[in-house]
Amino acid sequence: MTDETLRQVLDDEGRVIGPEPAIPDADLRALYRHMLKMRTLDGRMLSLQRQGRIGFYGLATGQEASITGSAYPLRASDWIFPALRETGVSLWRGTTIQELVCQLIGNSGDVLIGRQMPMHFSDRKVNSVAWSSVIGTQLVHAMGAAWAARLMKTDDVMVGYIGDGGTSSSDFHAALNFAAVKQVPVVFFCQNNQWAISVPLSEQTVSSSIAIKADGYGLPGVRVDGNDLLAVITVMREAVERARSGGGPTFVESVTFRMGGHSSSDDPTRYRDPELVKTWEKRDPLARFGAYLRGKGLLTDADIETWTAEINEEISQAVTAAEALPAPAIETLFTDVYAQMPAQLEAQMKYALSLGLGTRFEGAFPL
Secondary structure (H helix, E strand, O other): OOEEEEEOOEOOOOOEOOOOOOOOHHHHHHHHHHHHHHHHHHHHHHHHHHOOOOOOOOOOOOOHHHHHHHHOOOOOOOEEEOOOOOHHHHHHHOOOHHHHHHHHHOOOOOOOOOOOOOOOOOEHHHOEOOOOOOOOHHHHHHHHHHHHHHHOOOOOOEEEEEEOHHHHOHHHHHHHHHHHHHOOOEEEEEEEOOEEOOEEHHHOOOOOOOHHHHHHHOOOEEEEEOOOHHHHHHHHHHHHHHHHOOOOOEEEEEEOOOOOOOOOOOOHHHOOOHHHHHHHHOOOHHHHHHHHHHHOOOOOHHHHHHHHHHHHHHHHHHHHHHHOOOOOEOOHHHHOOOOOOOHHHHHHHHHHHHOOOOOEOOOOOOO
């Protein structure tokens, strides 16, 4: 049964109020730097979108601890099935900022070759699977991959991410029900950031929590303070170890807050009380974890200044390099279909190239 107690390690001021997870000091510093990287990247990419240099961006500002904490306990062979705000998981696992910027542009450096919407990121080398704007479908994919892992007798774990709004989708029901019946190695991780675009949680569900929904499917549900990095790591470690050892799925509700809009296309001031935002600003995950690190002598103002400068330089170099790349080659329309191109497709490619449209997309197919 679900224990709806909100799991915490740190209070809002970064003081320890619960058992601390065992994490090396070097990792604690790396975790803070990663959250700082995510927040800095959000600001820079939103600026690019406002300048018209990328078309769309989904911010994770305010949710850095939830994202980073869920990524830390995973091993390289585990698979992630993200939604809009989990690009930071891929970045933690090895995706570069330049690869992300290329995806936002959709150019020849994009690992998806311009085939997806911006922020619909995936990266095979870090076991991150593409997601769809059709809400909740990635949970079924995560469940299916976990079932495959069980059939293949591997101990890899799958993590399916979803927002609070997605828990109202039919795929949420299908994924959790099937995962529980088959006892597959999957963790369903819900970032409850209080808003399904402009719909508040109170109009999304009347259940006492999101986590309690797990009871209907017969799997454990856990609630954690999503702005407390150490608490998220603790809860996620337990869920991942349970799945890896054959104990079956877990549903985690990470209670956090979306500080910005749903995306760069959204204006949250039209539907959200600014006083609510001020309340959550006092629970800033970076400030909380930063206070904890300072208390342990692991973080200084100089560290933050140095890291911020390094991150900004990395982003600047990534943007410059990405914007210099051309669009995907027109040949990829044909080469990116089959492992071995069939004769009829090869003939179509040769015909397309013979039309003198060039080797790039620009102007080739006017709409």
